[in-house]
Amino acid sequence: MATDTDTAPAQTHAVVLDALRDRQQKVWSSGDYNKIAALTVPVAETLVTETGIRPGARVLDVATGTGHAALAASRQGARASGLDYVPALVGIARARAAAEQLDLDLTDGVAEQLPYPDGSFDVVLSAIGVMFAADHQRAAAELVRVTRPGGQIGLASWTPSGFVGGMFGIVGRHVPPPAVTQSPLRWGTTETVADLLGAGVTDVRSTVHSVTQRFTDAAAFVDLFLAYYGPTHTAAASLSPEGRATLRADLLAHAVASARPDAPRDHLVLDWEYLVVHASRRQ
Ligand SMILES: C[S@@+](CC[C@H](N)C(=O)[O-])C[C@H]1O[C@@H](n2cnc3c(N)ncnc32)[C@H](O)[C@@H]1O
Numbered sequence: 038m039a040t041d042t043d044t045a046p047a048q049t050h051a052v053v054l055d056a057l058r059d060r061q062q063k064v065w066s067s068g069d070y071n072k073i074a075a076l077t078v079p080v081a082e083t084l085v086t087e088t089g090i091r092p093g094a095r096v097l098d099v100a101t102g103t104g105h106a107a108l109a110a111s112r113q114g115a116r117a118s119g120l121d122y123v124p125a126l127v128g129i130a131r132a133r134a135a136a137e138q139l140d141l142d143l144t145d146g147v148a149e150q151l152p153y154p155d156g157s158f159d160v161v162l163s164a165i166g167v168m169f170a171a172d173h174q175r176a177a178a179e180l181v182r183v184t185r186p187g188g189q190i191g192l193a194s195w196t197p198s199g200f201v202g203g204m205f206g207i208v209g210r211h212v213p214p215p216a217v218t219q220s221p222l223r224w225g226t227t228e229t230v231a232d233l234l235g236a237g238v239t240d241v242r243s244t245v246h247s248v249t250q251r252f253t254d255a256a257a258f259v260d261l262f263l264a265y266y267g268p269t270h271t272a273a274a275s276l277s278p279e280g281r282a283t284l285r286a287d288l289l290a291h292a293v294a295s296a297r298p299d300a301p302r303d304h305l306v307l308d309w310e311y312l313v314v315h316a317s318r319r320q
Contacts, residue, residue: 051172053217058147058171060215062122065169068270071129073261074103079248080193080311081105081164087244087313088191090115094159097183099148099176100166104130104141110162111139118142118158120151121166149175156185165311168194168224177233184318190238192314194224196245199310200295205268207291211284212272230314238316247308255292255305259285 085106090096092114098107101119103126111117111134121127124145134141146152148163148170161184170176180190195201202222223229227243234241252258262269263285273281292305300306 050217051175054149054172054175057215057217058122058149061169061171064271065267066123066125067267067274068265070123070126070265070267071103072265074105076250077165077248078105080246082109083246083248084162084164084191084193084313085109085113088160088162088189088315090160095157096160096162097151097153097158098166099151099161099163099180100169101130101143102126102166104133104143106162106164107141107143108133108137108139110160111141112137115160116140116142118144118153120144120146120148122147149179151179151183153183155182156188157183158188159185160189160191162191164193165195167192168221171219173219173223173233177230177235178237181234181237181318186318186320188318190234190314190316190318192224192230193246193311194230194314195222196225196310196312197222199225199247200291200307201309201311203291203295204262204288207287208269208272208284211280211287212275225312227312227314231316234316237319239319240317241314242316243312243314245310245312247310249297250307250309252292252305252307255289255296258292258305258307259288262288 090110090113094115096110096115096117098119101107101121104119107117107119119130119141127143127145131143148167149172161180167176184190231241263273273284295307297306297308
């Protein structure tokens with residue numbers, strides 16, 4: 038039987054993670070993610086294609102950002118919904134849906150507390166989105182809860198060993214995250230995702246992909262990310278001018294070292310690895 042003393046630490050932990058989520062919401066609201074978002078359209082397209090969505094399916098895209106996966110699902114005839122905690126990004130998703138005359142249900146909200154009844158969706162997706170939730174276990178439980186029995190969950194996440202994983206490692210060495218932070222890269226490992234989704238799912242399987250990016254040179258990539266990508270933008274802003282210069286130099290070295298060797302010499306080509314995990318909601 039749980040006592041007050043048993044439940045108190047768990048409640049305190051939840052409060053701490055809620056505070057972290059508020060802090061991370063500010064990070065994703067900083068910079069201008071819409072200037073980065075086009076780079077990852079193929080990730081969402083791959084996720085939707087691999088999931089095999091049938092017309093009429095009820096689909097939710099968690100942490101939809103500017104709506105990539107929700108839009109891709111809707112183009113395939115799904116009844117798609119999307120949710121994100123940055124209202125400005127949800128607004129852009131709405132404008133994109135309107136421009137394409139797609140009927141999407143887009144909502145401001147948090148992955149850790151989805152505003153949908155149990156079993157509302159045939160398919161629940163997240164394209165490099167839910168991996169950034171502050172409370173991994175609560176977010177994973179919510180993915181399972183809102184998927185109907187027999188429905189599908191499909192998640193795309195950057196891998197720890199890939200280019201973006203390396204970039205997060207560099208940023209974390211320059212600006213260590215709060216101690217309570219759970220690394221988003223945990224979602225880039227099949228076993229961890231299976232653990233997080235837990236006993237409510239079955240048939241967990243995964244595939245590894247990469248999305249190719251082209252920049253005029255390494256500086257073009259680094260300066261784009263320092264200016265507009267919330268996590269790197271906020272980290273850089275917290276540093277002294279000297280600290281910023283060292284961070285920039287380390288990111289430049291990472292980009293140069295990761296360049297595809299057989300690419301034309303007049304521009305930079307990077308392959309960014311990500312993992313797609315699928316699971317079925319237990320009947
Ligand atoms: C890398 S972006 C990906 C956006 C989009 N899924 C895409 O494919 O372009 C990560 C997104 O996760 C959202 N996000 C992170 N944690 C969240 C949370 N706890 N609840 C809701 N949205 C969250 C951010 O606001 C951001 O839009």
